Amino acid sequence: MDRVNKKNLITGFICIVVLGLSLLGGGNAALSVWNQNVRILNPAENKELPIYCVDTKKKEISLTFDTAWGNEDINQVLKILKKENVKATFFFSGDWVQRFPADVKKIAKAGHDIGNHGDNHKYMTRLSSDEQKKEILGAHSKVQAVTGEQMELFRPPYGDYxxxxxxxxxxxxxxxxxxxxxxxxxxxxxxxxIIERVCDNKKMENGAIILMHTGTVYTKQALPVIIKRLKSEGYTFVPVSRMILTKNFYIDPEGKQRRK
Structure with a gap:
């Protein structure tokens, strides 16, 4: 049997069942069967997913830095961002905050987004729910103690979720x-x-979220080139908190946040 005929038979069968239940038990029973069928056809419908990018018509993108290692390049990175008038999002580990509180204050004072990267940079999926909460709240309390700010963005270490x-x-x-x-x-x-991986990436589009790190060898060298090139292509850099939707949204199976 070819796929078209098979699909038609299945569709016809569903319609017969729905009609039969409508006659026997009313519209609610029919609606229940239809909803169950939709859930079967869309298994990711109710799955909890993180945000990888945002569906937006604006030529906005977000530059993010995972900050969990050294601090030797922080001043250079901040200087570049200030010169280019770019606000970024920094995800701090609690351990980094404890070691470099002055840098945390400096980043916050410069007006950048501050996000949570776990307390001790652990693989989150290897932890129990209580241990996961401890990791998130540990970093949260350390940042709050240093800056007075409440964080609302979390990036799991290693992207492990x-x-x-x-x-x-x-x-x-x-x-x-x-x-x-x-x-x-x-x-x-x-x-x-680094420049090519970012600027020539096929996923570089409106709503893209770029991952970079502090405490690396060449990031500070590539950063000004990346910013200038993407600006020349018409993109505007905004912090993640300004780009993502906060209500009336869903996240599709590819991780793109969309408006309902």
Whole structure:
């Protein structure tokens, strides 16, 4: 049997069942069967997913830095961002905050987004729900003690997540943020490779979220080139908190946040 005929038979069968239930048990029973069928056809409908990028008509993108290693390049990165008038989003580990509180204050004072990267940079999926909460709240309390700010964005270390990690973070009033464009700067690839991985990435589009790191070898060298080139292509850099939707949205199976 060819696919078209098979599909028609299945559709016809569903219609017969729905009609029969409508006659026997009323519209609610029919609607229940239809809803169940929709859920079967859309298995990711109710799955908890993080945000990888945003569906937007604006030529806006977000530059993010995972900040969990050294601080030797922080001043250069901040200087570049200030010169280019770019506000970024920094995801701090609690350990980094404890080691470099003055830098945390400096970043916050410059008006950049501050996000949570876990207390000790652990693989979140290897932890129990209680341990996950401890990791998130540990970093939260350290940042709050240093800056007085309440964080609302969480990026799991290594991008390691499952549905339980997302649920746990949202129970703590955090939105989980991943990325759609990966610079791979943490691998200490060359300046030119970093530039090409970001600027020539097929996912570089409106609503893209770029992943970079502090404490790396070539990020500070590639950063001004990346910013200038993407600006020349018409993009505007905004912090993640300004780009994502906060209500009336859903996240599709590809991780793109869309308006309902």
């Amino acid at each position: 499952d549905e339980n990690v997302v649920k746990t973070a949202r129970q703590l009033n955090y939105e989980v943020i991943q990325w759609s464009v990966d610079s791979l700067d943490w691998k200490d690839i060359s300046k030119q490779d």
